[in-house]
Amino acid sequence: MDQFAVKVFVRLRPSVLDPAGEATKSASIKLGAEGIKSLRIGKMIELKIEGNDENQVREKIDLLCSRLFANTVIEDYEYSLEKL
Amino acid sequence: MDNFTVGVVVFPGSNCDRDVSWALEGCLDIRTKYLWHESSDLNDVDAIVLPGGFSYGDYLRCGAIARFSPLINALDDFVKSGKRVLGICNGFQILTESGFLPGALTSNKNLNFICDDVELDIVSSKGGWFDNKNEKQTIKLPIAHGEGRYHCDSDTLKKLVDNELIALRYKSNPNGSSFDIAGITNEQGNVLGLMPHPERACDEVIGGTDGLFTLKSLIMK
Numbered sequence: 001m002d003q004f005a006v007k008v009f010v011r012l013r014p015s016v017l018d019p020a021g022e023a024t025k026s027a028s029i030k031l032g033a034e035g036i037k038s039l040r041i042g043k044m045i046e047l048k049i050e051g052n053d054e055n056q057v058r059e060k061i062d063l064l065c066s067r068l069f070a071n072t073v074i075e076d077y078e079y080s081l082e083k084l
Numbered sequence: 085m086d087n088f089t090v091g092v093v094v095f096p097g098s099n100c101d102r103d104v105s106w107a108l109e110g111c112l113d114i115r116t117k118y119l120w121h122e123s124s125d126l127n128d129v130d131a132i133v134l135p136g137g138f139s140y141g142d143y144l145r146c147g148a149i150a151r152f153s154p155l156i157n158a159l160d161d162f163v164k165s166g167k168r169v170l171g172i173c174n175g176f177q178i179l180t181e182s183g184f185l186p187g188a189l190t191s192n193k194n195l196n197f198i199c200d201d202v203e204l205d206i207v208s209s210k211g212g213w214f215d216n217k218n219e220k221q222t223i224k225l226p227i228a229h230g231e232g233r234y235h236c237d238s239d240t241l242k243k244l245v246d247n248e249l250i251a252l253r254y255k256s257n258p259n260g261s262s263f264d265i266a267g268i269t270n271e272q273g274n275v276l277g278l279m280p281h282p283e284r285a286c287d288e289v290i291g292g293t294d295g296l297f298t299l300k301s302l303i304m305k
Binding site for chain 1: 148152180186187188191192193194198226233235260295
């Protein structure tokens, strides 16, 4: 049984307003960081998963992402997978 | 109706379940029964309310984890049989996360938790939820949410408009919702999700009774 390390990145779709990102951008500017044109906040989920076959593992990750980790009405996801 | 019973769902983190029960029993004389979210037995309730609150602490996303409870899984047959389901605030979020209603609810545009009374236009009486006899077209209900901004893509919005699924619109949009949407129904009209709290507008001593009709609608066939 192989083990895989997975990193999932969930972010708001480009068409969805990100008020938390806007607020953080304002705070960044107050900190003196100049030149920030845009700032958006997503989330990162890390997991380790066992599986015999990379394709099967990818199917599981896609299921988790599309049905739980991201709400695909407002969020996109992508992930990286690395065999340990 | 003597035996008609409304199930009020309780999740870890629900906090408006008692309000709903109080409003239904105390103001409308409608029997209620609390339903713990781990139950999938809906046989002895005739309508269901998903109350407001912070189910599972709003972890991951509001309503994201509650949608996997046994009760929500059992809701599909309940809805298909034509029985009524009302989702209020967090209940609305759960209905969108579980796919009973389209779209999604996300953080308010100004990031503030909004606690206010808002004026709402009744846009559609699909399902009879707002088909009041007084022909009152504007009602006032309390809102209390931090993630009440309704969002959907333009195709979904077109479907909502074309099929008259938008039940309520804010007169003065407090949170940035698409098309000022405050409440929508499913196509059959027996599922309503809304961000305002009708259960907090059932008695004049707490500010108004514009929520009574919607709650009373639960006993319609």
